Amino acid sequence: MQNYTFVLDTNKRPLDPVHPAMARKLLSNGEAAVFRRYPFTIILKRGVDTPTQSMALGSASYEIKLDPGSKTTGIALLKGEKLIFVAELNHRGQAIKASLDSRRAIRRGRRARHTRYRQARFLNRARPKGWLAPSLKHRVDTTLTWVNKFIRFAPINSIAMELVQFDLQQLENPEISGVEYQQGELLGYEIREYLLNKWDRKCTYCKAENIPLQVEHIHPKARGGSNRISNLCLACEKCNLKKGTQDIKDFLSKKPDLLKQIMIQVKRPLKDATAVNSTRWALFNQLKLTGLPVTTGSGGQTKYNRTRLELPKTHYFDAACVGKVHKLIVSTTQPLSIKANGHGTRQMCRTDKFGFPSRYLPRNKFVKGFQTGDIVKAVVTSGKKIGEYVGRVAVRSSGSFNISAKELVEGVNHKYCQIIHRKDGYSYQL
Numbered sequence: 567m568q569n570y571t572f573v574l575d576t577n578k579r580p581l582d583p584v585h586p587a588m589a590r591k592l593l594s595n596g597e598a599a600v601f602r603r604y605p606f607t608i609i610l611k612r613g614v615d616t617p618t619q620s621m622a623l624g625s626a627s628y629e630i631k632l633d634p635g636s637k638t639t640g641i642a643l644l645k646g647e648k649l650i651f652v653a654e655l656n657h658r659g660q661a662i663k664a665s666l667d668s669r670r671a672i673r674r675g676r677r678a679r680h681t682r683y684r685q686a687r688f689l690n691r692a693r694p695k696g697w698l699a700p701s702l703k704h705r706v707d708t709t710l711t712w713v714n715k716f717i718r719f720a721p722i723n724s725i726a727m728e729l730v731q732f733d734l735q736q737l738e739n740p741e742i743s744g745v746e747y748q749q750g751e752l753l754g755y756e757i758r759e760y761l762l763n764k765w766d767r768k769c770t771y772c773k774a775e776n777i778p779l780q781v782e783h784i785h786p787k788a789r790g791g792s793n794r795i796s797n798l799c800l801a802c803e804k805c806n807l808k809k810g811t812q813d814i815k816d817f818l819s820k821k822p823d824l825l826k827q828i829m830i831q832v833k834r835p836l837k838d839a840t841a842v843n844s845t846r847w848a849l850f851n852q853l854k855l856t857g858l859p860v861t862t863g864s865g866g867q868t869k870y871n872r873t874r875l876e877l878p879k880t881h882y883f884d885a886a887c888v889g890k891v892h893k894l895i896v897s898t899t900q901p902l903s904i905k906a907n908g909h910g911t912r913q914m915c916r917t918d919k920f921g922f923p924s925r926y927l928p929r930n931k932f933v934k935g936f937q938t939g940d941i942v943k944a945v946v947t948s949g950k951k952i953g954e955y956v957g958r959v960a961v962r963s964s965g966s967f968n969i970s971a972k973e974l975v976e977g978v979n980h981k982y983c984q985i986i987h988r989k990d991g992y993s994y995q996l
Contacts, residue, residue: 567898570650572607572719573598575614580721583643583650603941603987604994605653605902607719630716632709632727633868633885634849636838639709640881642888643720648895651720652882653902655712659701659841660790661908666700698848702841706849708906713853725858726889729846730865757781761800770799770828771809771818777802784832786811792837799828863889903995910939933961934980939989944969944982951975959983 571589573581584592589608592598601609633640636659643651698706716722761781768775770782782801785791788811801809809817818825853860871887872879875894882901886894918924931937936959944955955978957971967983969975987994 567896568900569605569652569898569902572602572605574601574607574609574719576610576612578609579614580717580719581610581614583645583720602719604904604992605651605715605719627723628721629724629726630713630722631885631888632713632725632849633881633888634705634709634727634842634846635881636705636841638881639705640883640885641712641716642882642886643716643722644886644894647893648897649886650897651902652886652898652900653712653904654881655708656903656905657705657708658906658908659704662701662704663790696848698844702845703848704906705841705845706852709849710852712904713856717856717858722858724861725853725856726861726863727850727853728865728868728884728888729850729862730842757795757798760795761798764831765800768800769802769805771801771805771824774802780806782806782809784814784828786813789813790837796832799832861889900996905993905995907991907993909989909991928963933963933967934965936961936967936980936983936985937989940985941987941989942967942969942983943986944975944978944984946978946982951978956986 568586570583571586572583573589575581589598589606592608592610593600597612598608598610601607627646629644631642631644633642637657639655639657641653641655642649713725758781762779767779769777769779779800780803782799782805783791783793784797784799787793791797814828815825818828850860850862867889868884868887871891872883875887875891877883877887877894877896880901914927914929915923916925916927936942938958938960940959941957942959946952946955955969955971955975957969957975960968960970962968965980966977967980969978969983
């Protein structure tokens with residue numbers, strides 16, 4: 567079952583979404599044209615008396631529901647009790663953090679070499695109220711971007727989101743209570759002393775004793791590990807260097823018993839729960855600025871609704887079950903997967919692996935009306951590359967482009983290319 571198709575009138579006002587069969591009929595009869603490929607939207611070639619005139623479904627209220635997550639946000643559009651559109655928005659928070667870490671390392675290296683650099687500024691470090699780290703702010707901004715897009719494509723009347731708060735101490739230790747819950751596990755300890763007691767003053771990996779021990783990240787920071795006490799252990803210098811940035815499962819692949827013992831003692835990371843806790847109110851406040859009524863639901867209520875309706879555990883079904891749900895008619899089970907890729911980089915000079923300039927980018931992004939990242943359809947009628955190709959284009963100043971279809975096709979003339987979807991910082995998959 568496919569998602570319903572969004573419809574705009576000739577003045578780009580949103581109408582009721584229609585069944586894919588109705589959309590195909592309108593396109594084949596010449597009454598409409600494709601307005602946007604993702605999400606699939608058509609535009610009528612005639613005006614409509616009222617912007618919410620129904621074409622196939624009848625008049626009803628539309629509600630967009632959100633299940634915010636650290637890595638993926640579920641999106642569901644309902645018409646009354648009927649689920650007509652679902653999507654999953656994949657965030658790029660970890661990629662943003664990696665880019666910031668790389669920039670910080672480059673700046674520190676520049677300063678250590680005593681070369682020219684921007685002077686340190688010490689008087690402008692105050693952060694405004696409600697400040698979020700860039701990787702967290704991205705989650706709020708991309709979710710809000712897509713809510714606004716759906717508002718432009720459908721006559722949405724209200725918004726519902728899951729407003730959940732994770733209890734981090736209960737996640738780590740479900741049995742914790744009383745004074746221990748209030749004081750936390752590090753009460754009266756320094757971190758190193760706590761780790762010495764936790765790991766019996768031995769190297770975690772080789773069990774060596776009476777030697778200098780180093781604090782080690784079980785899940786490497788280079789792979790997204792955190793500085794939480796649950797991700798730290800002690801290791802001798804030899805084991806620490808040998809493990810490097812390897813995943814612990816790869817490092818101890820030949821010692822399954824030791825790996826099992828360590829994983830039992832280590833508690834699961836809480837980075838995703840922390841990200842949701844940090845952004846939930848920021849997203850709620852931004853959604854209220856859309857002017858639509860915003861309602862909320864708890865995580866327990868979502869789980870209850872999903873279990874009662876016997877739906878599988880997915881991000882988009884979680885979104886559909888947010889808030890009060892008495893009945894749900896599922897008309898689509900094929901979500902649109904939306905992945906945030908960003909808009910590239912401002913870097914105009916590319917370097918080789920040693921850091922020396924190797925090539926420069928053209929000053930103008932557009933060549934013959936195309937830019938790198940556009941989804942195009944190329945129908946080549948002559949030459950060695952005769953055929954039809956659909957994929958993302960990489961432009962060249964010469965006008966001879968590369969197209970990433972099922973395989974990379976090089977040297978396709980721009981005259982054969984037709985734009986299907988403009989680059990917008992996202993990739994899509996059904």
